[in-house]
Amino acid sequence: QESLLVTGTVTDKETGEPLITALISVKGGASGTAVDASGNFRISVAPNTILIISSIGYKTKEIMANQDPLIISLEPNEESLDEVVVIGYGRVRKSDATGAVSTVKLDPLNKGLILTPQDALVGKIAGVNVVPGTGAPGSEGIIRIRMGASLSASNDPLIVIDGVPIAGSAPLSSINPNDIESFTVLKDASATAIYGSRASNGVVIITTKKGAARSGKPQVSYTANFMVNRVYDFFDVLSADEYREIFPVKAIAPEDFQLGSASTDWQREIYRTSFGTDHSVSLSGNSLNVPYRASVGYTNQDGIISENNFQRSNVSLGISPKFFDSHLSLDINFKGIWENERPISTGVIGSAISFDPTRPVREQHPNNVGLGYFVWMNEGNPISLAPTNPVANLFLTNRLNKEFRTLGNIALDYVVHGFEDLRINTNFGYDIRNRDFSEIIPDNTPATFTSIRNDGRGRQLFSENQNTNFIFTTYANYNKTIRNRNNFDAMVGYEWQRFWYSVNPQSIVRDIVDTSVPDEDALYLLSFFTRANYSIGSKILFTGTLRADGSSRFSQENRWGYFPSGAVAYRLTEEAFIKNISAISDLKFRVSYGKTGQQDIGGYHPSLATYTVSTNAQRYLFGNEWINMMRPNGYDPNIRWETTSTYNLGFDFSLFKDYVFGSIDVYHRTTNDLLNRIAVPAGSNFTNIIETNIGSMRNQGVEFALGGTPIKKNNLEWTISGNFTYNKATITKLNTIDTEDNFVKTGTISRRDFQIHKVGHTPNTFFLLQQAYDDNGNPLEGQYIGRDGAITSSEQDANKYVTGKSSLPPYFYGISTRVTYKSWDFGMNGHGSFGNYVLNYQQAGQTLMSLFSSEGVSSNISRQALDRGFVMERYFSDMFLESGSFFRFDNITAGYTINNIWKEGSMLRLAISAQNMLILTRYSGVDPEIFNGLDNNVYQRPRIFTCSINFNF
Amino acid sequence: FKDLDTLPLNDRQLISEQVYATEQGYLAVLAKLYGSLILNGQDGPDRDGDLGGLDVGYSGYTRAIFYLQECSTDEVALHAGSSQGSRDFLFVNWNPSTPILQYAYYRLYMTIAYCNEFLRESTDEKLQSRGLLDQMRSKIEYYRSEARFIRAYSYSMICDLYGSGPFIDESMPVGVIPQQRSRAEIYNFAVNELEEIKDKLRLPGTNDYGRVDQVASWFLLSRIYLNSETWVGQPEYQKAYDYASMVINSGQYPLASDWRHIFLADNNTCQEIIWPLVQDGEYTINSAGTNFLMKALNNGRMSNFYVTGIGARSWGNARAKTQLVEKFSPSDQIFDIEDTWGDKKADKRAQFFTEGHTKETWRSNQPFINDFTNGYAIIKWRNVNKNREELVPGGTTYTYIDYPMFRTADAYLMAAEAILRGADDSRAVALEYVNEIRDRAYLSGSYGNNISGRISDAELTLDFILDERARELYTESVRRTDLIRFNKFTKGYNWDWKGSDGTANNFLGRDVDDKFKLFPIPDNEFTVNPNLTQNPDFR
Incomplete structure (x- = not known):
């Protein structure tokens, strides 16, 4: 036939x-x-x-x-929610996914203001805690998936953009959020293990927008935001008049010491109301069967601290042509990013708080000292230990960060002629960054007398940083449906990656020989990986993966790591007895186990015995010859991956035709060979502290996600979704010898360690002195309750206690809701946490003693410090440790959409939104959402009012 | 797969085959052994520190022992550094977690590890295999002896400060967990090594400036033997005396003509320093060494009154305790703005700055507070030349003063003390040694025409020598060792704030537990080395 x-x-x-x-x-x-x-x-x-x-x-x-x-x-079957999700090296139907995978697509009506990609994830996914960036425009948020699996190695998730895993150090903020189609977060090991040695902290896969699949007219979309940023709150210090009243009474100063006659509010001098704009135009379509998309974006943001500015320009281009009867698909993406940032030193925040309010901002000193700005002087000489005028610091220091970055990839997907079940995919990707940093501090600025060389000589710092990363990936995928109902899908692949950096710093001070040294190094990663999926009638789904990674970071003996995983999913909705229950649209159980690794441990050669040659600034003289010393460096020849094992139990459901849908995940994770910075037995190595694989940690958590559309009528729709996470991390091993008394100190400000890692406790647990109070509940200065229960004045470690309170939030949640009525839409997003703690260091540093220093400098203090009456700094008192629980209204948006304004398909939307309007918290500082729980010179997040236009035709 | 074998691309990061390919490489590692005792890292200021997890600025050796040997005694009160445990030193109440304790301990063991590595890499076999043996044959013995000297010095300080401790030498590979050795074993190792290498070092005065010769080994042996009874219960005063007199009689390192010259920027021209650790305002910039001494002991305001040589760049956090000031006659104590060098003082060693300062290190009805005007400032270190001129107008940012690790005057006082403690020579000889030092201090006798500071035989007692050592050597980091040798460290002699809790009016010193004669082994060691036992009574 x-x-x-x-x-x-x-x-x-x-x-x-x-x-x-x-x-x-x-x-x-x-x-x-x-x-x-x-x-x-x-x-x-x-x-x-x-x-x-x-x-x-x-x-x-x-x-x-x-x-x-x-x-x-x-035709879509209304009864089922079914979308395709991106996973590592492929995609699956959401219903076929066996791992804990969550996808976020930006809701065009209720996304709030998204300036960096991280902003889009804030509060959106159970198990994913995103601490948004600080108030500095362009600053990056911190993403923690399931609290992170490491202690001292990186806890950042692996970021994959269009199939290209980017280096851990590469910023995400340079990607224009308007170019992003979706984020997919892989949480459990079944989903992440295919990324092997970089997957322990989860994976975020970013898929950028592509051209239209269908041939049609070009679509143009223009989006613009106009922003006004306002200071959220000022730190409460004495006004100049109050200060004049208090100073003679409380300060220990010589009789003849004179306060100034000015009245300066230093915080208002450095802060401002600032503006920003953001524009983005894209053109997409499909011409001659070639889908294409091109976009241009421009962001210009002023920070609320003077002189701080961030500008970013983006271009992106993507085409996806097909050849040979669609057997060969090509996907080409290119992005170019130009950034111009004027960063500021956050030290000005603290100096503005404490600077004497009776001193003027400007003052003429002899010999042009201070260039017209006030400088602390003693008998005609600048005081080198005095604080630096923060306003002068902002306006006279010229900092510029210029970055050009280009990244892109070419992916070829070939369906083998005559053997169409087999497909071969090859991807070349690159990410090249060039960053030039410059800082110019002119001669005689106030800072030149209090830092650098304290002699009025200015300094110019330049640094050229280059990163060039290449990746080559190829895999073959075989897919076969057996007897109409069962599907077999297998993939095997190879990957090669090279990361290279070079840093070329330069420091110019008049008459001083520059001793800066350039640095350069490269890291290679080689991998083999495979995955097999088998599904029985869409009812029972199996997935198994295995990856082998080789890294040039480790010695030959420890170079290769193997990371397997397996998962089973069971869709109850495919069972006849449930299929007939019309209320249940989808019901699925998932179980998975897998091992992943973490190799991002800092240096590129930690296992190698090396020597460092000293610079010309550290030499030793033999006779007449200055010799650059060579130092053997500490190393751990046995250093290897951290290994994390994760069990995950998941449950997805959808009821009443998506009226309510959600998922629950429970996980148990153990990290072994945890890298920890531990002491070295004295004399046994060329360092006293080393990173080595010594610790273990256990993480457990439960994640809930729930969403639904309670109202869906012709003119009115209300959707709401939320998520809630509980997670707990416990260190189970930390040191070679773990005893009741030992711990590793962390959480350092100015040489003081406020947190510890300790066996049996959450990482970053605060370790402080228990403040003693009098009968009226007032704190007794310098009096603590020792571990033996007696009152002590000693601030030694022996009297400190493990507070059981950590900066890591055990509970966090997010909520998002939207109502559309006819052409109107209203949206709100918020997120929060509880059970986490913040040390108010900014407040702890405020004492009566700081009113006057024996160098002859007067300083302002907070009203609280005056009430407290402490003479000296009592940083370790637990009275400064406060609950960091909060709920933040991230944004509230109202929009109006006009469709078909002049032709079919055209659309105009106008919206106003308020960002960061309110933080509900009992924390006494400005904002408790501080990743490390240490409130010290934090650049506060402003309130932002935005007016947006979106125009499509 | 070749890609996975990639080596560091930075030409400042070398592997050992590259380092030891040339003689220059060996010299560069030897320079590190010396540098390890004065500098704090491989880049300056205070960058790429040798010690991890600690503050680089604090981690220079001479700074670290200044805290241990000076701030725990009757000489210096620290007004800063409380985050590092300086108050534990002020109150003589330290414990194994006191941060400042760790710096000297780890610095000494780091230096020992560097020396061991050098000794492993400089054997004849290694040189032969690298084709360097012929070229280096005449010098390698000296290099190796200097490495062993530095290691013996380091162990002698472990013996002094911590008593017993882990022991490691070049026969043990990197990574091995060391066993603990008793104080006597560590003492014996240091002594045996020094006795063995003392003739293998270069002859007196024939080595490069900045390196040691035989005289340094004699000096160190004399110091160890002098303390032998205290450290290991074995009196060795005769040997202490013999070596001290060899130092004095070698003639290579005569007493400087003016005591004040020893602490100036051009002190490399003053021959008294047996072992100088070299400092330079451009090539050794950091917060350790003499830059630390200068800046900790001064403060900016003081530069309005006398020429510091570093302008007003000082920090000013270390002050003299009243007991040190009172070792000098009242008329010598006060600073005279008309006579900033103290030429009119009888004892030229009374170098204090007193304008606007209280002599007391306390304030009545106040707890101990960081007030830099409580206590006189010590101004013996000055970054100016003998001709009393600054190196550049306004001074330099970093100091040029070489650090006198060993100097001959100390040998004079050791010799005198050894005689009083039983070495075989007459009291008259001892008296002459002491009076030679006092002549120089007063610029009298063979040193000048000022009034004499000579003492009589009746005045020559061990207590007098202890006080004389304070006057001669204050801030040179030998004080704690001396007080312990004279059994006056924990009990029987007290000073400002000793044994106090720092509360108001609690500044009078009191006796403390004898356990403080030793520093405890830092608590970090007990998290990784199962072979160690802590010093008695420290938990």
Whole structure:
């Protein structure tokens, strides 16, 4: 019998997008095939065969195979929520996912103001705690997935942009959030283990926007934001008049010491109301069957501290042509980013708080000292130990950070001719960054008398930083449907990565020889990986993965690490007895186990015995010759990966046609060979402290996500979603010899360590002195309750106690809601945490003693310090440790949309939103959301009022 | 897979084959052995520190022992550094977690580890295999002896400060966990090494400036033997005396003509220093060494009154305790703005700055507070030349004063003390040694025409020698050792704030537990080395 080769494309009837999950089978026969990543298929059949085209989430269609090509579009099945999610080296239907995977797509109506990609994730995903960046524009948020699996190695998740894993050190803030289509967060080991040695802290996969799949007219989209940033709150210090009243009474100063006659509010001198704009234009479409998208973005933000500015320009271009009957798909992405940042030193925040309010901002000193700004003087000489005028610091220091970055990739996906079940994917990616930093402090500025060389000589610092990272990945994927219902999907691949950096610093001080030294190094990562999926009738799904990673960081003996995982999912909704319950749309159990690693441990050669040559600034004289000394460096020849094992139990559900949907995940994770900085037995190595694989840590958590659409009528829709996470980390081993008394100190400010890691406790637990109080509840200065219960005045470690309070939040949550009524929409997002603690260091440093120093300098103090009456700094008193619980209204937005303004498909939306309007908290400082729990010179997050325009045609 | 074998690309990061390929490489490592005792890292100021997890600024050796040997005694009160445990020193109440304790301990063991590495890499076999043996044959013995000298010095200080401790030498590979040795074993190792190498070092006066010769080994042996009875219960005063007189009689390192010259920027021209650790305003910039001494003992305001040589760049946190000031006659104590060098003083060693300062290190009805005007400032260290001129107008940012690790005057006083303690020579000889020192201090006798400071035989007692050592050597980091040798450290002699808790009016010193004669082994050691036992009564 003659057979016929039929080719075709399956698309979604509503969106026109290729339906990459479709299965093709022959009615009444055994053979079948699946579509490729572009929705295309080919199959050999007898003439007049009926093909059954099915896809989960879509109504099944039967079609006579009597023409070629077949264009088939499937109608979505309203009864099922089914989307495709990106996973490592591939995609799956959400219903087929066996791991803990969450996807965030930006809600165009309720996204708030998103200036860096991290902002989009704040409060959105259970188990993912994102602490947004500080008030400095362009500052990066910190992402912690399940609290992080490391102590001293990096806890940042792996970021993958369009299939290219980027280096841990590379900022995410340079990506224009408007170019991002979706974020997919992989949380459990079943999902992450395919990334092996970099996956312990979870993976964030960013997919950028692509051109339209369907041929059509070009679409232009323009978005603009206009922002006003206002100071959230000032630190409460004495006014100049109050200060004049208090000083003679409370300060220990010589009789003849004179206060100034000015009245300066130093905080108002450094802070301002600032403005920002953000524009983004994109053009996308499909011309000659080549989908394309191009975009240009520009951001210009002034910080609320004077002189602070951030500008970013982005271009991006992507095309996805197909060749040879769609057998070869090409996906080319290119991004270029130019950044110009004027950073400031956050030290000015503290100096503005404490600077004497009776001193003027400007004052003329002889010999041009201070360039017209006030400088502390003693008999005509600047006082080198005095604080520096913060206003002068801002306005006279010229800092500039210029960065050019380009990243991109070319991916080839080839469906083998004649063997269409097999597909080969190859990806070349690159990420090149060039950063030039300069800092120019002119001669005679106040800072030149209090730092640098204390002699009025200025300094110019320059630093050229280059990072060039390349990646090559190739994998083959085989997909076969067996007996119409079971699917087998296997993938095997190879990856090569090179990370290279160079730093070239320069420091110019008049008449001083520059001793800066350049640095350069490279790291290589080689990997093999494989994954197999097997599904039985979409009911029971198995996934197994294995990755082998080799890193040039480690010695030959420890170079290779192997990271396996396995998972099973069981969809109850496929069982007949549940299928008939109409209320239940989807019900799935997931179980997984896997091992992942962490190799981002700082230096590129920690296992190698090296010597460092000293610079010209540290030499030793033999006779007449100054010799650059060579020092053997400490090293650990046995250093290797951290290994994390994770068990995950998950449950996904959807009820009443997505009226309510959600998921619950429970996990238990153990990290072994945890890198910890521990002491070295004295004399046994060329250092006294070393990073080595010594510790263990246990993390446990429960994550809830719940969403729904309580109201869905013609004109009115209300959606709401929220998530809640509980997680707990406990250190189980830390040192070679763990005793009741030992711990590792961390959480350092000015040589004082406020936190410890200790066995049996959460990392970053505060370690402080228990303040003693009098009968009226007032703190007794310098009096503490010792470990034996007696009152003591000694501030030694022996009298400190493990507070059981950590800066890590055990509970955190996010909420997001939106109401649309006709053309109006209102949205709100918020997030918060409780159970975490913050040390108010800024307050602890405020004492009566600091009113006057014996160098002859007077300083302001806070009103609280006056009430407290402490003479000296009592940094370690636990009275400065406060609850960091909070809820923040991230944004409140109101928008109005006009559709079809002049032609079909055109749209105009206007919105106003208020960002960071209110923080509900009992914390006495400005803002308790501080990642490390140490409140010291934190650049506060402003309130931002935004007016946005979005225009599409 | 070759990619995985990549080596550091930075030409400042070398592997040992690159380091030891040339003689210059050996010299550069030898320079590190010396530098380890004065500098604090490989980049300046205070960058790329040798000790991890500690403050680089504090981690220079001479600064670290200044805290241990001066701030725990009757000489110096620290007004800063409380985050590092300076109050524990002020109150003589330290414990194994006191941060300042760790610096000297780890610095000494780091130096020992560096020396061991050098000794492993400089054997004849290693030189032969690298093709350097012929070229270096004449010098390598000297290099190795200097490395052993520095290691013996380090162990002698472990013996002095901590008593017993872990022991490690070049026969043990990197990474091995050391066993503890008793105080006597560490003492014996240091003594045996020094006795063995004393003739292998270069002859007196024939080595490069900045390196040691035989005289340094004699000096160190004399110091160890003098303390032998205190450290290990074995009197060795005769040997102490013999070596001290060898130092004095070698003639290579005569007493400087003016005591004040020893602490100036051009003190490299003053021949008294047996072992100088070299300092330079451009090549050794950091917060350790003499830059620390200068800046800790002065403060900016003082530069309005006399020429410091570093302008007003000082920190001013260390002050003289009243007991040190009172070792000088009342008329010598006060600073005279008309006579900033103290030329009119009888004893030229009374170098204090007193304008606007109280002599007391306390304030009535106040707890101990960081007030730099409580206590006189010590101004013996000055970054100016003998001609009393600054190196540049306004002074330099960092100091040029070489650090006198060993100097001959100390040998004179050791010799005199050894005789009083039983070494075989007459009291008259001892008296002459002491009076030679006093002549020089008063610029009388063979040193000048000022009034004499000579003492009579009746005045020559051990207590007098202890006080004379304070006058001669204050701030040179030998004080704690001396007080312990004279059994006056914990009990029987007290000073400002000793044994106090720092509360108001509690400044009078009192006796403390004898356990403080030793410093405890830092608590970090007990988290990683199971072979160690803590010093008695420290928990």
